Amino acid sequence: MKRKVKIIKIDLDKCMGCRACEVACAAFHSNPKYASVNPARSRIQVFRNELKNVFVPVKGSFYTAAECAGRPLYMIGEKMQSGYEYGESVCSFCGAACPSRDLFKEPDSGLPIKCDMCETEPPLDEPMCVKWCLVDALTYEEREEEVEEEVKLEELDIGIQAMVDKYGLEKVLDTVARMTQKEE
Numbered sequence: 001m002k003r004k005v006k007i008i009k010i011d012l013d014k015c016m017g018c019r020a021c022e023v024a025c026a027a028f029h030s031n032p033k034y035a036s037v038n039p040a041r042s043r044i045q046v047f048r049n050e051l052k053n054v055f056v057p058v059k060g061s062f063y064t065a066a067e068c069a070g071r072p073l074y075m076i077g078e079k080m081q082s083g084y085e086y087g088e089s090v091c092s093f094c095g096a097a098c099p100s101r102d103l104f105k106e107p108d109s110g111l112p113i114k115c116d117m118c119e120t121e122p123p124l125d126e127p128m129c130v131k132w133c134l135v136d137a138l139t140y141e142e143r144e145e146e147v148e149e150e151v152k153l154e155e156l157d158i159g160i161q162a163m164v165d166k167y168g169l170e171k172v173l174d175t176v177a178r179m180t181q182k183e184e
């Protein structure tokens, strides 16, 4: 079975920190659409360090109830780096809505927000942040991936399958044949 996967690629060498992606995302996700522009509502946040000429767009990814011990690293130039190298927290480049930061939370309610790839009806040709990134630091790709077909078995099927696995198909069939003979 094939599944469509949507990907936004980020090219750090091209990002100039203009934050147009934040504005486009916030406007698209305001209610009603385009009624307000509050970058705190954006599902993409651009980490910016002008002095070092480093700009890192980070998409909101998931909600976690507890602070984690992981540290996201990015390839910047030739080196793998975290926000720490730029005088920020080690988890600056993380997309999680977690208890230790205000990022990726709806400013009024505090509820977590994450990138939804601008899913809407009718669908967009490409997500808003990609459309408004005029230097192509963000590019959109759709890919088909092969995934195993999910076979939903009934409880009875699962039970029979377990018996076949344990005793072999022949023995199970023999036993069923003997049982039906007894009943006749």
Ligand code: SF4
Pocket: 014, 015, 016, 017, 018, 019, 020, 021, 022, 046, 055, 057, 132, 133, 134, 135, 136, 137, 138
């Ligand atoms: S719109 Fe593009 S160049 Fe501007 S901050 Fe976002 S990713 Fe970077």
Ligand code: SF4
Pocket: 008, 024, 025, 028, 042, 043, 044, 059, 060, 114, 115, 116, 117, 118, 127, 128, 129, 130
């Ligand atoms: S894909 Fe859409 S929801 Fe996700 S960061 Fe870009 S503009 Fe925001």
